Amino acid sequence: MKWFINFLTSSIGKKLVMSLTGLFLITFLITHLIGNLQLLYNDGGESFNKYAKFMTSNPLIKMISYGLYFFIILHTVQGLMLWFVNKSKKGTTYAVKTKDNATWAANNMALLGTLVLFFLFIHMGDFWLKMKMDKLDMVTYDGGEAIKDLYARVNMAFKELWIVISYLIGLVALGFHLSHGFSSAFQTLGLRHKKYTPLINGLGLAYSILVPLAFAIIPLYIYFKN
């Protein structure tokens, strides 16, 4: 087991943790997006609320969600630690900052990640916490059992302009974070080849634009609907 710990604590091992947790979170974002797009249905929130109920009660999903919480924490803690350590290993920074040798996102992953983290706090405080703490109204559809009306809570929240704006800022940060993170995850895994790397980079760019954009439609739609 010692070899495994040595491996994970080596410079490449640590980056591998960032890469794998990052890829997991990237996959999560897609499923999360598909679920959330049900907010755009005009069915009074029935499908969305049922989906929310399913996601919080299915034992398998619950298991995965614990994994998700763990990976978010791991990705964050490890990322910030790497940033701190790297800062100390660089020593002094240059008096003249150049923009000519790297993208802005690549140089500011920790800042972007922290912005995304703050956004996550707001986001989870608004919905996830309220769901967990039973602070939501109950609703029944077609005489079924009463379920939590997360849909109503979402609609209420997105009537507030400042929440919508904070979401937009969070999503822009996420987009930039992904614009580097997506292809970077593959680079760390060593998945790079002249033949398929352009595809990965293309996908990464598309993902980092389209996914945050799709997420952004929800608050904007709800805000302007009202």
Place this chain on the structure above:
Amino acid sequence: MALENKVPPGPLSEKWTKYKSTMNLVAPNNKRRIEVIVVGTGLAGASAAATLGELGYQVKCFCFHDSPRRAHSIAAQGGINAAKNYQNDGDSVYRLFYDTIKGGDYRSREANVHRLAEASTEIIDQCVAQGVPFAREYGGLLANRSFGGVQVSRTFYARGQTGQQLLLGAYQALSRQIAKGTVKMYNRHEMLDLVKVDGKARGIIARNLLTGELERFAAHSVVLGTGGYGNVYYLSTNAMGSNVSAAWRAVRKGALMANPCFTQIHPTCIPVSGEYQSKLTLMSESLRNDGRVWVPKSVADAEAIQRGEKTALDIPEEDRDYYLERRYPAFGNLVPRDVASRAAKVACDEGKGVSKTGLAVYLDFASAIIRYGKSEALTTGISNPTEAKIKELGEEVVAKKYGNLFQMYEKITGENPYKMPMKIYPAVHYTMGGLWVDYNLETNVPGLFALGEANFSDHGANRLGASALMQGLADGYFVIPYTIGSFLANEIRTPAFSTDMPEFEQAENDVANRMEKIMNIQGDQSVESFHRRLGKIMWDHCGMSRNAEGLKEGRQKIRALREEFYRDVFVPGRADEFNPELEKALRVADFLEMGEVMILDALERNESCGGHFREEYKSEEGEAKRNDADYTHVSAWEWDDTNPILHKEALEFENVELKTRSYK
């Protein structure tokens, strides 16, 4: 002093084999107790240190750079010769031997050169095994190219960076031994004196360049792989740090400097652009395969170019003098380096130089571009190509062959060599002379060995292209590991030396006094300015062509300059700290003495041979004229403050007939 060359008896081709199988050996248990100091980490030094470490000796290795990988061998471009005969074009060990002897104008030692040719094949094997990425054919076998002065294709290469790749191979082997603990590496340490105990070389005094501290190191034997002295000319293709100090300190301790006047002036370098110039950049010899050298036929045209009123493109074909092709129809632009350099000087002396300074000739690729363009158009099936198309295709071919060199030229000069002919001029490149060594590569100081460019032994009066890398590695990998045994086999009972011995103390004090003397002058002129002036004197009086009067005058000027140096040099800072100016000052002080010996040697050698061209000794057509009756010997100089003393080692040619070199 009788110079005994210790060449073993027997037929030429059996000498080395027989010697290796009968020489005295040092048993492994004794090797562990024997210490060897290796100074320098270029091809010769690094390969020697690594190999001696592998054999089990305790090696201490020194370089003045921050890393052993930066030695100037790294800058060699073209390639390395080896008599592999992979091309089946008639190459053999004998032919490589013969070409080298002839190319050296019959001023090198037969037995040493034959051994070099024998070792050449093993070098390639060794380097490939180390992972040196030589160029290869599509089938995966090693590729070769040809070089100036020979008629076979025996040069192995790694694009234009062969020296780099070979040095990294040696550096890696050295690194492996450092990790194993058999070699202890001392970076940023400069040897400032040799320590002799009972007449034998037993250690060095080195300055830790980071702290300025003087440190003593003892060993059973000292090996110098410290390169040549080309920087005596200030402007050369050598690196800024290349210096003669280690070898010169050995001379000051009794070693002899052999054939110091044999310096190689490389014909294709980028010309000097101004007074501020710090070094010259070589353009690989391989360019002469396709480039045509010319100057305008008339001085009037040349002057118009010098004034900037005309360019090369304004001179019509019939008004151009392709002087190499005219003078040497058989070899044309591919004559050996010394011949090409002198021809360029003649053209410029006639006032036909083509730069602002009048010191440049054209190296023109226009006809190669057209030739390649036409053939490319044919093979790609373009019928009736326009002139522009031909040029475009031709430029692509030339770019593939020499792209990196063209790019380098453009970076330095700011001119596009595809459109405008390159301007080139000869520059000091290599020094064939060096410490006198016998067959064992041992100097006349017992226990002191010299390898690579630091010794004089293999290239005679002129070195052929791609032979320097070969010699450095042959000496380090395949010669010294054997021949050092000739000395060390008698030292197995000698215990390790203490650096507290009075000899070490004395040597350290001498160095400290020398530094103090220079530091205390506190004059008004920088070290650099003295070096520049020395270089100018050397170039003017002991450069591409020399004459007795000029040499005598040069000697006086150097002596005067030396005197002025010790009166008026200014070295800032202190001796006990990191002080690059002091490092330079110590090196220039040694160059100021070395230069004088070069001039003396040039003056004494009343003949023209190889890189040494005395204006008094030339044929009616202006070609070099050797004097075999009086000068078939090695001139080895013993230093003396007033009158250095000449010793001679006769060169015996038993296998090769001495002929006049002709490339017509």
Place this chain on the structure above:
Amino acid sequence: MKLHLKIWRQKTSTATGSYETHTVEADEHMSFLEMLDVLNEQLISEKKDPVAFEHDCREGICGACSMVIDGRPHGPQNGTTTCQLHMRAYKENDTITIEPFRVGAFPVVKDLVVERSSFDRIIQAGGYVSVNTGQAQDANATPIEGGIAAEAFDAATCIGCGACAAACPNGSAMLFTSAKVNHLAKLPQGQVEHKKRVQSMVAQMDKEGFGFCSNVKACEVECPKEISTENIAALNRAYISSMFTTSD
């Protein structure tokens, strides 16, 4: 042309440094280092301490020159070392800021000179083929496809200057280490020790105190030999797989 230089001056490795400004008269045909020579001659004539900077071959191959010019190691041109940079890249009255390489594992020695022996120790950890002199077979015994040999060469052109680590916001030595690993990994001669080499070189790199690669890729932009970060990906791959396929 007249130029204003803002140069980092630091007496010793422990002293605190600061910027000093100087004005020099330069010629457009000078190399950048020759322009610094002019400055130093000026300083010496005023009996002042000249600026210490490392340099040797002045033709772009020894890797000695190590300075950051206006925020970029080896200056504004890609694929160029400081010694190959010529003053025609600048114009009258430009202000140029010159700093030493800033990498934790490259302590400053004086002014613009840094200590890079950490790179040597990475090579010593395994950047070689274990073959003693005289043990080699014939050079043509193992054919190597021309393209593969060329790829090995591309990785092997590294001059060990440290611009990669200097450009890296994390002070990481991954491009340097990966270039050596891949140079040897591409060749059959380097295969035997490949896994062990990868592990020990990475371990040494970590030990030397270089930062962690975060795929910023500034290194490949600043590398004077334009070595690609493909090498870093290959090193990552080799390291990860070696961990699961070696016995210790």
